[in-house]
Amino acid sequence: xxxxxxxxxxxxxxxxxxGTSVTGAAGDQVIDVKLGKISSNSIKxxxxxxxxxxxxxxxxxxxxxxxADVTAVTMQFDPSSGSGIDGKNPNLxxxxxxxxxxxxxxxxxxNRLLNLSSNESIRGAISGDATAGYKAKLSLRAxxxxxxxxxxxxxxxxxxxxxxxxx
Numbered sequence: 001x002x003x004x005x006x007x008x009x010x011x012x013x014x015x016x017x018x019g020t021s022v023t024g025a026a027g028d029q030v031i032d033v034k035l036g037k038i039s040s041n042s043i044k045x046x047x048x049x050x051x052x053x054x055x056x057x058x059x060x061x062x063x064x065x066x067x068a069d070v071t072a073v074t075m076q077f078d079p080s081s082g083s084g085i086d087g088k089n090p091n092l093x094x095x096x097x098x099x100x101x102x103x104x105x106x107x108x109x110x111n112r113l114l115n116l117s118s119n120e121s122i123r124g125a126i127s128g129d130a131t132a133g134y135k136a137k138l139s140l141r142a143x144x145x146x147x148x149x150x151x152x153x154x155x156x157x158x159x160x161x162x163x164x165x166x167x
Contacts, residue, residue, distance in 0.1 A: 006034025012073060012126075012136065012164060017058030033057055033133030033142050035104070040153045045103055045146040054107070058133070061164075063126055067134035072167045075122040075135040075138050077106070077114075082159035088147040090117035106160070113145075116160075126166075 013026035021032045033055050033129025060142040061073060079085050079093055086092035091113050106114045128134035144156060 003069045012061035017060050019055045019057045038144055040151045043144050043146050043151050054141050057063050057140050057142055059138045063134040065130045065133050066151040067155050068130055070126050070166045073126055073136045075163045076163045078161045079116045081161045085117045086147050087155040088149055091115045091162050092145055092147055093158045095156040095158050097157045099156040101149035101151035102144050102156050105143045105146045107141040
């Protein structure tokens with residue numbers, strides 16, 4: 001085996017866009033997304049369109065002035081280090097709490113449900129210059145989705161760690 005790679009100086013910090021609040025320093029940030037209170041009978045499955053409610057998540061990335069050779073950033077999700085993959089539907093993030101029959105779906109900007117069990121990711125272009133700095137945007141939508149079991153009301157919480165990689 002041969003391994004190749006490069007360690008770069010660029011590391012983007014995330015600031016909150018619509019639908020989020022962000023705390024912490026670059027490399028150790030926490031993004032809070034409030035999905036709100038949703039009626040259990042309005043939550044649909046993937047076959048039913050999925051997106052009945054949800055929250056757009058727009059993240060603004062500031063990559064400083066050292067990202068001259070970087071053209072893109074990829075957000076790679078790691079559900080197994082968070083609340084896990086839903087046991088009924090592997091596309092969904094498992095929820096914890098008292099609600100049942102529901103997972104959290106992550107949709108891209110084309111409203112396509114990402115398959116969290118197959119390492120799908122979100123990608124954004126990095127643009128700018130060494131004077132003004134380099135910036136990127138990552139956009140997605142988080143939605144409660146029926147997983148195939150009967151939806152019962154209660155709290156539904158999920159944790160989805162991610163890593164940013166640069167190209």
